[in-house]
Amino acid sequence: xxxxxxxxxxxLHRAAPGEVPPVDLGPIRLETPIVLAPMAGVTDWPxxxxxxxxxxxxxxxxxxxxxxxxxxxxxxxKLAEFGQGxxxxxxxxxxxxxxxxxLAVRMLKDRLDINHLDMNFGCPAPKVTRNGGGAAIPVKRRxxxxxxxxxxxxxGDVPVTIKFRKGIDDHHLTFLHSGRxxxxxxCAGVTLHARTAKDLYSGHADWDAITQLVEHIDxxxxxxxxxxEPWDAxxxxxxxxxxxxxxxxxxxxxxxxxxxxxxxxxxxEPNLIxxxxxxxxxxxxxxxxxxxxxxxxxxxxxxRRFRKHAGWYVAGWPVGKDLRRRLHAVGSFDExxxxxxxxxxEIVLPPEGVRVKRSHTGGPRKVALPEGWxxxxxxxxxxxxxxxxxxxxx
Numbered sequence: 001x002x003x004x005x006x007x008x009x010x011x012l013h014r015a016a017p018g019e020v021p022p023v024d025l026g027p028i029r030l031e032t033p034i035v036l037a038p039m040a041g042v043t044d045w046p047x048x049x050x051x052x053x054x055x056x057x058x059x060x061x062x063x064x065x066x067x068x069x070x071x072x073x074x075x076x077x078k079l080a081e082f083g084q085g086x087x088x089x090x091x092x093x094x095x096x097x098x099x100x101x102x103l104a105v106r107m108l109k110d111r112l113d114i115n116h117l118d119m120n121f122g123c124p125a126p127k128v129t130r131n132g133g134g135a136a137i138p139v140k141r142r143x144x145x146x147x148x149x150x151x152x153x154x155x156g157d158v159p160v161t162i163k164f165r166k167g168i169d170d171h172h173l174t175f176l177h178s179g180r181x182x183x184x185x186x187c188a189g190v191t192l193h194a195r196t197a198k199d200l201y202s203g204h205a206d207w208d209a210i211t212q213l214v215e216h217i218d219x220x221x222x223x224x225x226x227x228x229e230p231w232d233a234x235x236x237x238x239x240x241x242x243x244x245x246x247x248x249x250x251x252x253x254x255x256x257x258x259x260x261x262x263x264x265x266x267x268x269e270p271n272l273i274x275x276x277x278x279x280x281x282x283x284x285x286x287x288x289x290x291x292x293x294x295x296x297x298x299x300x301x302x303x304r305r306f307r308k309h310a311g312w313y314v315a316g317w318p319v320g321k322d323l324r325r326r327l328h329a330v331g332s333f334d335e336x337x338x339x340x341x342x343x344x345x346e347i348v349l350p351p352e353g354v355r356v357k358r359s360h361t362g363g364p365r366k367v368a369l370p371e372g373w374x375x376x377x378x379x380x381x382x383x384x385x386x387x388x389x390x391x392x393x394x
Contacts, residue, residue: 019267020234023220023243025058025188026159028088028116032056032262033244034233035191035222036251037163038063038092038118039359045083046290047309050283051251055258058090063120066095066104067388081294082112090116092163094123096133096143096383098150105154117155119148121164121178124197130368133387135165135197138174139369141181141377148185159188163224163246166209168367169198172374175209179217189220191246200363201249210240222246228355230260230270237265252358253312255283273354277317278345284313285340288333300331308359310336316353319343 023033034057036043041062048059061080068076082089091114095101108114121144123134138144152160162182167173175192182190192213194205205225214221220243223236233245251257256279260270272279287309291302310327319327323342330336 020265035246037246037248046294051255054256055262061091063092066100069104089114092118094120096387098146102150102154117160119162126368131387132383138178145181152186161189163191165193166196169196183217191222194225197367201360202363214241230264249359274349277343277347281340281343312358316356
């Protein structure tokens, strides 16, 4: 058992029910060890600011690519923006070339004064993995090590964490090696999405794999996968010994989940595990106002950007097919206001609606990989630029 796991177990033995100790990532102290998973096209400043209002956590900006950043891609820099007064300027970077990664990290430090850097090695998208990128990178240990080392060196006193999956499939598991590589490179912590790339988002997350990783390394491990309600987070931590949790799909359309997570991990009862439909309507409109303020786009484009969120907000609610269809077709803020005005504000989320899955649900699926990719994990390799496309996942 590692020293970190031993200390955590000792604290949990003495703590009040549900009380989880703070976690230090370099100079950053997380009083409640909760992380918003970076999701491309989702965790922009409007969404982060919405979540921030519901509880103290580490809210990570969406994934951006190193190459696009270095090449001064205007939209990439826009997506990398932080809000005025954002307490922890945290961002996720994806890169496949150590030199580009180092340059991008220096630019993020110099221009945006970041406080925390996360790196994505878990994307299972075929257009990425078939070129050796994303979740395929950890198979090549030297490549993973060189990318992470370049980021840590360029980051200096800014803490770096990395996120990865269990491996390609159950016959090609890489997570223990990835955790060790992160620790030896000087990372402040890691996050394990407890599924393989083949799993995508199907089945149940393998929390036992998180336990194995916690026992294998001495830096904090955050668990990711199947946290749909606050008690899931406490169960995961007690089951695995993880330092904290990372929340992805579980908070989509439910930013108030962070309030309940903070309560439960602090030893209190949750407040909003079953909110009213009136709250949903109010938060939806607030979300759009924030989007309109942030993006330099016409109202129609912003509303179209919001439509995916609209579907997540009403997932699990008895709003009826007609209202759901109209929500997916709204073209203006006034239209959205009119549709939400028809919500029955007193309805409480049905118990079966709490765990309705949002966003990605696919899998399992064979992983697309370059020919011979699995043959030699210690092979020296350089990836083509095609492995670094701007996609989400992890």
